[in-house]
Amino acid sequence: MFACIGDALAAARGRIPASEARLLLGVLLHCSTAQIAAYPERELAPALAARFADCLERRAQGEPVAYLLGVREFFGRQFGVTPAVLIPRPETELIVELVLSRSTALNNIPAILDLGTGSGALAVTLALELPGARLVAVDCSAEALGVARRNADALGAQVEFIESDWFAALPGRRFDFIVSNPPYIADGDPHLAEGDVRFEPPGALASGHAGLDDLARIAADAPAFLVPGGWLMMEHGYDQAGAVRGLLASAGFDDVASARDLAGIERVSFGRWRAS
Secondary structure, three states, X not given: OOOEHHHHHHHHOOOOXXXXXXXXXXXXXXXXXXXXXXXXXXXXXXXXXXXHHHHHHHHHOOOOXXXXXXXXXXXXXXXXXXXXXXXOOHHHHHHHHHHHHHHOXXXXXXXXXXXXXXXXXXXXXXXXXXXXXXXXXXXXXXXHHHHHHHHHHXXXXXXXXXXXXOOOOOOOOOEXXXXXXXXXXXXXXXXXXXXXXXXXXXXXOEOOOOOOHHHHHHHHHHHHHEEEEEEEEEEOOOOOHHHHHHHHHHOOOEXXXXXXXXXXXXXXXXXXXXXX
């Protein structure tokens, strides 16, 4: 077993990136990665050494760092994650930015629906960024909702959580914004057998032979749950923007467009429901 930090880093060399090894050790030791690098002679208690050895083995087998640590940052905040939910990713922050930029034009406190909330990253972030906003978050997974509720409690966000198959449990409700990061990978896509997604919930990833089934369902059903002039915003795959804009236009949305993420990829498409 590893007697000190230096031994642990040496054991990780060639198996996982050095940055990940330092991150894992930093979390276990409650210190910064800079301290890990600066003090390789620091002793490791046997229990901590054993925990690092377990994390090292699991990461070497491909398990995501976020699941090993139980947290992932989103919009500057730490969110708890488990294998019951997707790992929040930076490109999804684009939805938050789009809502914030459009909410300033409203004369009322916005009502916002997050479809397929998972960890609650979108709903909780919007609740905190827009104090007073009425946030509703749904997911068909009770286990995922448990993760989202814990995140809301930990971060002090007021969100109403509902177990629902998309809009099924929301009859008669209307929102200024509906946001969603739904499943959008095609069934059988080889990427489902690669990288972190191998460990993420399959039901939150794949959606039909072209990956558009859930996107199409949301676009078709959303008008009944939007106020006049309300916005629907959906994340999608790197090559799906044109198809999703078509779905929005066919459903009767105006001002249909797509926004690019920091990599320049059209990642979120949106439309505004008819104002009258």
